[in-house]
Amino acid sequence: MFLPKRSLFKGSAKPHIPQTKVHYEYSISPNTYSFKVPSSKKTLNPIQMIYKNAVNFPFEKSINEVYQSYPTLSSAQQLNRKERPRGVIMSTSDFIEDSLYNKHYGYFSKEVEIYHPEKPFNYSQVNNVDEFVKIWSKSYEKSKSLWHTPTELFSPHYGESLARYILITYKLGIYPYEDLVIYEMGGGNGTLMCDILSYIKKHEPEIYENTQYNIIEISSQLAKKQENSYRKKLKGQGLSADKLSIFNKSIFDWETVVEEPCFFIALEVFDNFAHDVIKYDMNTGEPFEGKVLIDKQGDFYQFFTQELSQYSTAYLNLRENGNFSILDYSNSLRGKLDKFKFNKTLHPLLESSIRLKIKNQILPFNDYLSNPEYIPTRLVKFFNILKHKFPNHSLISSDFHYLPNTINGYNGPVVQTVINGETIDVRTYMVQQGYFDIMFATNFELASDLYRQITGKVSKTSTHKKFLEEWADVEATTTRNGENPMLDFYRNASFLTS
Numbered sequence: 001m002f003l004p005k006r007s008l009f010k011g012s013a014k015p016h017i018p019q020t021k022v023h024y025e026y027s028i029s030p031n032t033y034s035f036k037v038p039s040s041k042k043t044l045n046p047i048q049m050i051y052k053n054a055v056n057f058p059f060e061k062s063i064n065e066v067y068q069s070y071p072t073l074s075s076a077q078q079l080n081r082k083e084r085p086r087g088v089i090m091s092t093s094d095f096i097e098d099s100l101y102n103k104h105y106g107y108f109s110k111e112v113e114i115y116h117p118e119k120p121f122n123y124s125q126v127n128n129v130d131e132f133v134k135i136w137s138k139s140y141e142k143s144k145s146l147w148h149t150p151t152e153l154f155s156p157h158y159g160e161s162l163a164r165y166i167l168i169t170y171k172l173g174i175y176p177y178e179d180l181v182i183y184e185m186g187g188g189n190g191t192l193m194c195d196i197l198s199y200i201k202k203h204e205p206e207i208y209e210n211t212q213y214n215i216i217e218i219s220s221q222l223a224k225k226q227e228n229s230y231r232k233k234l235k236g237q238g239l240s241a242d243k244l245s246i247f248n249k250s251i252f253d254w255e256t257v258v259e260e261p262c263f264f265i266a267l268e269v270f271d272n273f274a275h276d277v278i279k280y281d282m283n284t285g286e287p288f289e290g291k292v293l294i295d296k297q298g299d300f301y302q303f304f305t306q307e308l309s310q311y312s313t314a315y316l317n318l319r320e321n322g323n324f325s326i327l328d329y330s331n332s333l334r335g336k337l338d339k340f341k342f343n344k345t346l347h348p349l350l351e352s353s354i355r356l357k358i359k360n361q362i363l364p365f366n367d368y369l370s371n372p373e374y375i376p377t378r379l380v381k382f383f384n385i386l387k388h389k390f391p392n393h394s395l396i397s398s399d400f401h402y403l404p405n406t407i408n409g410y411n412g413p414v415v416q417t418v419i420n421g422e423t424i425d426v427r428t429y430m431v432q433q434g435y436f437d438i439m440f441a442t443n444f445e446l447a448s449d450l451y452r453q454i455t456g457k458v459s460k461t462s463t464h465k466k467f468l469e470e471w472a473d474v475e476a477t478t479t480r481n482g483e484n485p486m487l488d489f490y491r492n493a494s495f496l497t498s
């Protein structure tokens with residue numbers, strides 16, 4: 001399998017953890033302890049009492065009193081603040097969003113470099129995939145790139161495959177009644193836009209005359225890059241100046257309703273959509289939502305409460321009402337048999353409650369809560385934005401359906417940074433904000449079901465390879481010995497289209 005994009009991190013994000021005189025109690029690992037609010041008296045077991053007296057336990061008051069004494073803060077309230085938050089409680093998704101997108105210290109507030117090859121690869125001159133990787137690694141080493149994407153690696157062929165898909169779908173359903181309108185969220189270097197527009201201009205000049213391309217980009221630095229790369233191509237390939245509009249904002253702040261039919265492209269953006277975390281009460285099955293408590297010293301603790309956010313509730317309801325209900329499955333024969341398995345990928349509600357009860361006796365401060373499940377609440381929000389702001393869209397999205405080295409928990413993220421050129425994976429998302437990338441894989445079958453329920457539209461999932469076999473110029477990307485890196489790489493990625 002091909003390495004995920006950031007496992008080849010290089011360059012700019014240099015962690016510098018400030019020194020402090022405060023004593024930290026690292027033994028209270030967020031992976032091990034979950035404080036439940038309200039906490040149940042029963043759970044004060046002997047090991048818990050020994051633990052409390054033997055170590056530097058952080059709280060003098062009861063768990064409930066501690067939780068009630070902190071105010072809550074959202075990532076939107078924190079967005080423009082320069083100092084990392086202290087003495088507050090944040091929802092897990094807001095904590096992750098703040099870590100990634102705060103304007104001053106967020107992971108993406110730094111210079112973002114996406115690998116861009118100096119010139120397209122000439123596959124007919126390359127012997128095989130090994131040689132392709134060698135040539136590419138050499139040019140990647142020279143660049144200061146943070147990550148690489150198929151758009152860039154296989155330019156212009158990857159963009160052209162999307163252009164083919166768009167043109168055929170457009171001609172079948174929309175042409176000649178409406179213009180061809182494309183929205184791309186997270187346009188990176190602007191490569192996809194240039195490859196798509198160049199293809200349309202070359203093969204369908206008439207349609208090109210009535211084409212509009214819009215980019216919605218959160219990073220101001222990348223928005224500038226997109227403008228520049230467009231201007232450069234403008235000169236070289238005669239693209240017209242009035243085709244492009246760039247909106248430098250987050251999709252989550254989009255307000256205008258776009259009534260006309262449009263294609264909405266979202267490539268490699270789902271993985272950084274923040275998630276919330278849920279643990280289930282093993283006695284009742286009731287979901288509890290994780291909140292991050294940041295104390296006055298900036299240390300993190302995970303508290304679980306019955307207060308579910310609007311999107312957590314929506315997600316759990318949609319999942320249970322759709323084709324992937326965990327409760328239905330757990331009542332089936334296969335679900336019951338699953339309880340006997342030791343499987344890391346098992347949903348927490350399918351785990352044996354007896355086994356978890358024993359584990360909870362040994363590990364204090366878990367209060368009969370299950371293993372964590374990370375739920376895609378920003379994806380639910382994104383599909384709602386598509387429904388209400390882009391009611392006549394067709395979606396073209398792609399991202400990873402699998403990531404290795406994830407943290408403990410069902411659907412857990414990869415949390416990583418680069419130190420001295422080495423990629424380091426850590427075991428929790430509750431780390432110094434802005435120094436780590438936090439990435440989630442997407443369950444595309446489930447995403448498709450959520451999308452159907454939210455937008456009322458039918459969608460299709462396919463693997464990266466299958467989509468490209470259908471739409472790309474496979475011959476142009478085949479090496480001399482018949483191998484095809486564009487089809488064979490990114491085996492852990494999928495498409496969702498509608």
Ligand SMILES: C[S@@+](CC[C@H](N)C(=O)[O-])C[C@H]1O[C@@H](n2cnc3c(N)ncnc32)[C@H](O)[C@@H]1O
Nearest residue numbers: 149151186187188216217218219250251267268
């Ligand atoms: C991994 S890059 C992918 C770039 C490009 N789509 C490609 O495949 O080469 C993610 C892109 O999404 C943008 N992005 C992330 N979150 C966003 C949001 N909420 N709204 C708009 N753009 C976002 C980033 O700034 C970046 O341009």
